[in-house]
Amino acid sequence: MHVIDWAIAQQDPAIGITPQFARHLGPVGSELSERVSAAIRAYPCDVLFVHRDSESESLEKRQSEIASAFTELTHSYVPIIPMRMTEAWLLSDEHAIRSAAGNPNGRTGLGIPGKREWERTKNPKQILFDALKAASERNARALKKFSPDRQRLRVAELTTDFSGLRGLASFDQFEATLKSKLFGEK
Incomplete structure (x- = not known):
């Protein structure tokens, strides 16, 4: 939601939005078309944002899957498809x-690869978790109580500028589609 809110504000800060996170859309593993229909019924909206990590699939394959889920619908949608997994998009803000991690003034190296590697790395979640642990600067005993999984959600909340993602194919595609859907531009 934070990336979406930021991206919309970048296009036009005056656009009034009421974001809703669609939950309880059926059992895990149900068809995407079923979840999309359930989301539209439960959360009426002008534009539905559909998130799918690419995981091991190509951006184009995921776009096709999402488009197929809308073949019988006339609803406007914007696909959000981070390469590999969403955590790749959370590597852009070291301060966040x-x-x-609870240590905003820390100086320990975080081991985050260069931007060109974020979409190529096999496990961005592990890179983010390792960076969170390093950023905490906690000793081994204290790290046992530290939950990088919980703190990962805070990274998105604390990132105030996602422009560091520009230049990543998946993010650029998201922004271009968003602009097209909001303003009819290509």
Whole structure:
């Protein structure tokens, strides 16, 4: 939601939005078309944002899957497809990572690869978790009580500028589609 809110504000800060996170859309593993229909029924909206991590699939394959889910619907949608997994999009703000780890002024290296690697790395979640642990600067005993999984959610909340993601194919595609859907531009 934070990435979506930020991206919309970048297009036009005056756009009034009421974001809703669609939950309880059927059992895990149900068809995407069923979840999309359930989301539209339960959460009426002008534009539905559909998130699918690419995982091991190509951006194009995931776009096709999402488009197929809308073949019988006339609803407007914007696909959000981070390469591999969403955590790749959370590597852009070192200060947010440090703050989420509870140590905003820390100086320890976080081991985050360069931007060109974020969409290529096989496990961005592990890179983010390792960065959160390093950023905490806690000793081994204290790290046993530290939950990088919980803190990962804070990274998105604490990131105030996602422009560091520009130049990543998946993010650029998201922004272009968003602009097209909001303003009819290509």
